[in-house]
Amino acid sequence: GENVEQHPSTLSVQEGDSAVIKCTYSDSASNYFPWYKQELGKGPQLIIDIRSNVGEKKDQRIAVTLNKTAKHFSLHITETQPEDSAVYFCAASINNDMRFGAGTRLTVKP
């Protein structure tokens, strides 16, 4: 089945800096790649997603890139703010299965 690896497991940046989180997947047939943000005591919240027929997608300070050949996709957050501090999860779906990465704890220091 699909296997999703996520790096790094923790990331600390200064406010205003950029943050990049990377994920790799194993099954080339995966076709949907969402990113979720989870704050303490809350459920995961979808922040951006990308499909396999698109290479890049942006939404204000957040962008996701997909390299199908290398089977990896990345989340980019620019001009980070303290409220960006949370755990971020990548995921990849194929057929009727969604697999999540292990998560990245992002800390933005003011």
Place this chain on the structure above:
Amino acid sequence: DSGVTQTPKHLITATGQRVTLRCSPRSGDLSVYWYQQSLDQGLQFLIQYYNGEERAKGNILERFSAQQFPDLHSELNLSSLELGDSALYFCASSDTGSVSQPQHFGDGTRLSIL
């Protein structure tokens, strides 16, 4: 607020017992997904229901079962509970039957097995 409601927020019980977790999807959503989040295994997909029918199965144990009712709310039943079943259980919903669609998560039920 995602619009997905899960009850109860916390549940404490003992080994061998049975519990039922409840989920109400966002208005208009036909699919309900159940996930288990534990420290050692991350977020794992358990099962999906679409418009009352089972649509997809993930890593769900035989001791666990789910159903979706005509009003589209769903229940996850966990029986013969073991210490390792302690985890956060999330429900998510989406408007179609495909897993490859945006899913909206509730805030979860924290299950503690003593």
